[in-house]
Amino acid sequence: MSLREQKKKETRNRIFEISLRLFKEKGFEGTTVDEITKEAGIAKGTFFNYFPTKESLLSYFREQREEFIISIMQDQMSREIPVREKIENFLVHVAEYYEKDRYLLRLLFFEQRRLLMSSGHRPSQGDHRKKKQELFIGMLADLSSEGMQKGEIRSDIDPKLIAQTLHAVYFHSLMSWLHSEIDYSFSKDMSAKIDIIFEGIGV
Amino acid sequence: MSLREQKKKETRNRIFEISLRLFKEKGFEGTTVDEITKEAGIAKGTFFNYFPTKESLLSYFREQREEFIISIMQDQMSREIPVREKIENFLVHVAEYYEKDRYLLRLLFFEQRRLLMSSGHRPSQGDHRKKKQELFIGMLADLSSEGMQKGEIRSDIDPKLIAQTLHAVYFHSLMSWLHSEIDYSFSKDMSAKIDIIFEGIGV
DNA sequence: AGTCATAAATGACCGTGGTCATATTTAAGC
């Protein structure tokens, strides 16, 4: 790696680290780009050579999280355990991972303008790059299919529908937890709701 | 009502109507407060006498929606039909109501900084005013309890948990629909997922 | 080492949301 690339990487990283620290200290709105650049020892314009907007710092943070989450998913996918356990394990692992950094997650979901969610209903035309969220639901759908083949899950429902329902519960639990001011286990709360989906509420 | 109050109300309304129109025409970011005040024939400062921020226009819009939704809820609550039907009716009615104005809802959810969601996990101390979202979940919980008493719903689960799970599916379906670029029936999509919750996915 | 094209850094500048001291309007009391 050339000196140039090296320095670029370092600068980008410095901006990012300083930003997250300041966000934690003073909030997202309360931190100005001027402060960030001053601390990083660069001019204001330079910031925008590295990140197109102040908000994009949060996107970058999210991308890093997503990489990690996908690795958790893939770990679970390959294990030799009942599908229900795989699903619960996966979701609980993600939840536990999130529990470590509630504050920055709050920023991520409440400060970022467009919080991406998977639609499950894509336009048939369009770019073919899979978004991370779709991968998330896609993997849950794969697990559901696997469960159907093994006779662990009802096979008269569209696996995608099941995946979306699971994801709904996961997402809702996450949001509730982020909004709440009290401390409780997000993963346990979610786990209870996943059980409902498996067992149904009907008599 | 005095002349003063009358004019105040009119001005507030004019600002609001013009704003929503401009948002539809040019988007939220694309519309400036200057434009709004110019069209409304008032000075810029006056705008902020009526709405504390530009974003608060969206909150106001949401409050209006919420009033309406609560009335739908209350209608269903008092009918003499099976609980499952009440729940489905209620959620489907809300969905159908939303389907009428997808664009402004998108603004509401994607442009507004902090999109409120019910936690279901409130701090024990704090203000006692019930937020609208809690009312929403509260009513779903009441319906669940009713269903348990009538033997239509399993009674070994906390009704609140059921309510939250139902709300999760409702909210997720709504968000997916708002994100999607294609036209499909949000209410039907949601309905299918509600069925899953009633019947479970286990064998 | 010197030249030069390209990458990267810079900060004056702009448009916007939001503030606030001041000016204007209202209506109650006389």
Add this chain to the structure above:
DNA sequence: GCTTAAATATGACCACGGTCATTTATGACT
């Protein structure tokens, strides 16, 4: 109709996010 205090309107002003023409640093090539 006049006075006066409170409600309301005003626009100059500020801070911030973001742009861009210009300057500076880099390294490939001779």
